[in-house]
Amino acid sequence: MSTFLWEPSFEVNIKIIDEQHKKLVETVNILYDSIVSGESSKVLFTIFERMVEYVTFHFETEEELMVRLSFPGFQEHKHEHEECTKKVLEFKHKFENGEKTISIELISFLVDWIHHHLLCVDMKYAAFFKEKGITPRA
Ligand SMILES: [Fe+2]
Ligand SMILES: [Fe+2]
Structure with a gap:
């Protein structure tokens, strides 16, 4: 079962x-499924840690691309990434401290954030590249 369906508008x-982005959505779904099927906190934490690594990698990919192609909204975008990373690390910290209710709260944060970020924030650099006639090869 998927909690978060990929849509072409993303x-x-x-x-x-x-x-x-598709992989991020897929990972959120894996995490959700694991919570629902009652996996142990150890398993959940491993999936979550992998996801944190992937989010970091994804942000780096976008930031490199924006710098390389002189996107004017780079600083603002980077700030959004930093805020998200901070929040995700807070969840990680709570997880490590054994908080049990964290999982669903985390999923709803991730789903909201991905929706907002993909549809509003990432679209800005995409529109800029398009407007400039750039077809980036990352
Ligand atoms: Fe982004
Ligand atoms: Fe993104």
């Missing part, structure tokens, strides 16, 4: 970024 039309 696409920024940059192959590598769309692939990474």
